[in-house]
Structures are given as C-alpha cells and as structure tokens.
Amino acid sequence: MATEIDNNKITVSAKYVTKQYDLAEKQSDKVKSIFKFWSKGIPHFWSVKGVSFEAHAGETIGIIGTNGSGKSTLLEMVAGLIPPTTGEMKTYGTTSMIAIGSGLRPRLTGRANIRLKSLMQGMTEKEIDEKMDDIIEFSELGDFIDQPVKSYSSGMRSKLGFAISVYSDADIIIIDEALSVGDPTFTEKSMERTQRFKEEGKTIFFVSHSAGQVKKMAERVIWMHYGQIRMDGPADEVLPMYNAFLKRFNQLSDSERLAYQKRYKDAQKAFSLKKLITRERNRNFLLDINADDHELKENIYFKEPDERMSWFTRIILIVIGAFVLLQMDMSILDLTSKQVMANPTSLITNYAPSKLQELDIKMGRINVANKPDKPAITAKKTVNQYKVGSNETLAQISKKVNISIDAIMGANHMQTDEVSPGQILILPVER
CATH class of the missing domain: 3.40.50.300 (P-loop containing nucleotide triphosphate hydrolases)
Incomplete structure (x- = not known):
C-alpha cells in the first residue's frame, strides 16, 4: 500500500x-x-x-x-x-x-x-x-x-x-x-x-x-x-x-x-x-x-x-593580553638578573670596561704595573703596558713588575735587553 x-x-x-x-x-x-x-x-x-x-x-x-x-x-x-x-x-x-x-x-x-x-x-x-x-x-x-x-x-x-x-x-x-x-x-x-x-x-x-x-x-x-x-x-x-x-x-x-x-x-x-x-x-x-x-x-x-x-568580552581579552605581555617581560628580566648574579662583572665588561679602567688609573685606584686592563674571566693571557723611566734597565723593570726578562722580551719581540726612556713595554700577565 x-x-x-x-x-x-x-x-x-x-x-x-x-x-x-x-x-x-x-x-x-x-x-x-x-x-x-x-x-x-x-x-x-x-x-x-x-x-x-x-x-x-x-x-x-x-x-x-x-x-x-x-x-x-x-x-x-x-x-x-x-x-x-x-x-x-x-x-x-x-x-x-x-x-x-x-x-x-x-x-x-x-x-x-x-x-x-x-x-x-x-x-x-x-x-x-x-x-x-x-x-x-x-x-x-x-x-x-x-x-x-x-x-x-x-x-x-x-x-x-x-x-x-x-x-x-x-x-x-x-x-x-x-x-x-x-x-x-x-x-x-x-x-x-x-x-x-x-x-x-x-x-x-x-x-x-x-x-x-x-x-x-x-x-x-x-x-x-x-x-x-x-x-x-x-x-x-x-x-x-x-x-x-x-x-x-x-x-x-x-x-x-x-x-x-x-x-x-x-x-x-x-x-x-x-x-x-x-x-x-x-x-x-x-x-x-x-x-x-x-x-x-x-x-x-x-x-x-x-x-x-560585548565590551565586557573585549576588556577581558585586553586584560589577558596585557597580563601575557607582562609575564613575558618579567621572564626576560628574571633571566637577565640570573645572568648578572652568575657573573657580576659582565655588565662592566660588556659595556665600557676600558673607560672605567682609564678613570681608575687616573685616580690612582689601580696600579698600572700590576693590574690587567680587563677582569680575568678565563685562563687567557692578558697584557699591561709599562713606560720605561729615566736610566731604567730591563733587569730593574723585571724585578719591579715581577716578570721575567725573557717573558718581557718575548712579549715585545725584543732582540736585546736594551730599553730607552719613554719606551712603552707590554707586560704579559699569566693567570
């Protein structure tokens, strides 16, 4: 049917x-x-x-x-x-x-x-x-x-x-x-x-x-x-x-x-x-x-x-977005703080250590004969400069800075141990 x-x-x-x-x-x-x-x-x-x-x-x-x-x-x-x-x-x-x-x-x-x-x-x-x-x-x-x-x-x-x-x-x-x-x-x-x-x-x-x-x-x-x-x-x-x-x-x-x-x-x-x-x-x-x-x-x-x-939904989304951005900024700051705490000298080293060093030398806070230009972070060779005074000999300088004559001659590529007043010598310092 x-x-x-x-x-x-x-x-x-x-x-x-x-x-x-x-x-x-x-x-x-x-x-x-x-x-x-x-x-x-x-x-x-x-x-x-x-x-x-x-x-x-x-x-x-x-x-x-x-x-x-x-x-x-x-x-x-x-x-x-x-x-x-x-x-x-x-x-x-x-x-x-x-x-x-x-x-x-x-x-x-x-x-x-x-x-x-x-x-x-x-x-x-x-x-x-x-x-x-x-x-x-x-x-x-x-x-x-x-x-x-x-x-x-x-x-x-x-x-x-x-x-x-x-x-x-x-x-x-x-x-x-x-x-x-x-x-x-x-x-x-x-x-x-x-x-x-x-x-x-x-x-x-x-x-x-x-x-x-x-x-x-x-x-x-x-x-x-x-x-x-x-x-x-x-x-x-x-x-x-x-x-x-x-x-x-x-x-x-x-x-x-x-x-x-x-x-x-x-x-x-x-x-x-x-x-x-x-x-x-x-x-x-x-x-x-x-x-x-x-x-x-x-x-x-x-x-x-x-x-x-609705405006309520919009405000909620804006607040959530701002919160996320704030958390991202806080994370970056926290990471930077941890890096500074792990290496306090990094800020000075990274920005202008040479300028600060020059100021310290002028003010007499650093002995140029005994201090390196930069903080020693690793076991690498660093150098300082020494200006030869009147009537100074290489032997006297060696004794004064506590560096061997051979080391000073090697650093300056010297063939003899003769030096002259006003000469700038490189003083190697090993750490």
Whole structure:
C-alpha cells in the first residue's frame, strides 16, 4: 500500500538567508576577522543575498545556475553544514547530502567510510551490518571497497557517497552534482532510486548542470544567479528561460562575458543588509504590501547575528593580553638578573670596561704595573703596558713588575735587553 504524502507539509523554510565571507588577503587579516570589532577594512563577499523559499514533503526541486551562483552554499546551509550570516534557515527532519566525496575520509577504506558516514547519519551498528552488503552492491565498487578512498576516481567516490545515502533514513536528500560523474548505467540507476525517494515522501534538492537530468528529475526549479533567486517555479517555465540566458551569455565575446561577471561579483562585494532592506521595501511596494522601513529594520531576518563581542568580552581579552605581555617581560628580566648574579662583572665588561679602567688609573685606584686592563674571566693571557723611566734597565723593570726578562722580551719581540726612556713595554700577565 502506497504511503500517503502530505504535500502541504513544510520540510525546509528559508527566510531572507544570507551568507557572507571575509576576503582576507593576509594572515593578519584572517586573525582580525575573528574579532569583529577589529575587522574594519577587510572586504566581504556575499555568496547568498537574502534568499527565501519553502520546500514540501515529496517535492523534488532542481537547483540551477552558472558556476559561482551560490547553489552549493545555499544547500550547505540547508544541510546544516554551515550557518547563515543572517536570516533564518529551518529544516524539519534529518538531512543527507550526496556530493562527490562529501563526508568521506580519504585514508579510510570504502567499507570503513560506509560505517563512519552511516553512524554520522544516525544509523546503529546493527542497522549498518544489515545494510552493508546492499550498500556495497549498489555502489558497484567490488574489490575496491576495501581500498583507501584516496585511490578512488571522482566517479567511484560519487558512487560510494550515493550508495550510503540511498540506505539512510533521511527526510531531506540533497544531491549536489553527484550524478554528473560516473557511467551512464549507474546514473540511470541512481535517478530511478531518487524517484523512489520522492514516492516515500522525502524532499529532494537536485543540483546539476545537465538540463536533461533536471527536467527528468524535478517538477520545480530554483534558478540561482550570483547569490539571488532569479526565478522559482515549474520546471517547464524556468528551464526555457535559463536555457535562453545561457544561449545569449555564450554568444558574448570573452571581454563581454568577463565584464558581465565582474559587474555581478562587484555587486556581491558591495551588498549589505541595508540594500536587502531597500530591495524588500521595493518588492513590498510592487506587491502593495504595507511595511515601513522601521518594521523592516526591526525584523529579525535583517539583523546581524550576535557575533560581535560585548565590551565586557573585549576588556577581558585586553586584560589577558596585557597580563601575557607582562609575564613575558618579567621572564626576560628574571633571566637577565640570573645572568648578572652568575657573573657580576659582565655588565662592566660588556659595556665600557676600558673607560672605567682609564678613570681608575687616573685616580690612582689601580696600579698600572700590576693590574690587567680587563677582569680575568678565563685562563687567557692578558697584557699591561709599562713606560720605561729615566736610566731604567730591563733587569730593574723585571724585578719591579715581577716578570721575567725573557717573558718581557718575548712579549715585545725584543732582540736585546736594551730599553730607552719613554719606551712603552707590554707586560704579559699569566693567570
């Protein structure tokens, strides 16, 4: 007996949904973007710009649009993989997303991925064991099921992902380009299985660049165009308009196509919630709906999510940052103190020992004949200078400074022991 489907049951409700991304060029900009109050000047890109729609049980909706139109971003929000920036996205039931490699772990085998992804979709170990052989058979992977997924082709990954989702009990099925790769036989089998989803009352979102597949699968089509819904209606009305657009677009020259794309992408960068409010106000005016600016601005769907930090949070972060910097300074001072305590002469030695030494010599605090220029830290040879006085001989000097004649002659490279008044001698001192 066929299951009676309540076609009026809403399974997905999107109201003015937007998705904004930060276009951070430098690593520092990425850090700033985390702190919303410090992220001024970082450009933004609105992948989705205020989209609204409803989906019902047993409905198959085709999502079409050129590359970069926001199709995948929109469906990732439906699946709950990413949150909207503003607006409201509600789903009533469980979701399963079928995309090339979606949720698969490359290093795990196909069999291990079946178990992992099935567990993530809410299946029990017992249910997985009961369905394992059927999933493997549907995937048509054969012996490759026990090979790492990283060795699979894109078509094989698509087969595995689709086979896992076929045997899940999700209420909302999202098929994102999963049937655009692989052999025609598997694609036909998958499309037939998708029709069974519809008969079971599941809501299906079907994304494909193939107009033939969309026409065969979906009775309703949403045309996404650079972040907005351009058309939403029966497939036999939307698809002809979309195909006509593609025909005109492809007839443009390369420069004309680039100019067209740039104009719309610049609009995505310049988009704001204020512009969304203006757009909705104009739409209400055309539909003769009473909604003044104040009501629109107070509407929850047009308010920024509560992501900005409160002043209390900011103060706490500043205090923590200051504390960390203070601790770093204290650590440096502590390390320096320990070095000075270990070698008290290091400060004098490192900065200007010669100047201090000269001052001590002038003041008579150091005997130039007996003291070295620098404090002896290691067992290296140091030297002093001695000025030969009137009528002094090398023997007298040797006895006076308590250094052997040979040592003095060696230090001064002297061939004889003759010295003359005023001559400067180097006096080696060994420690």
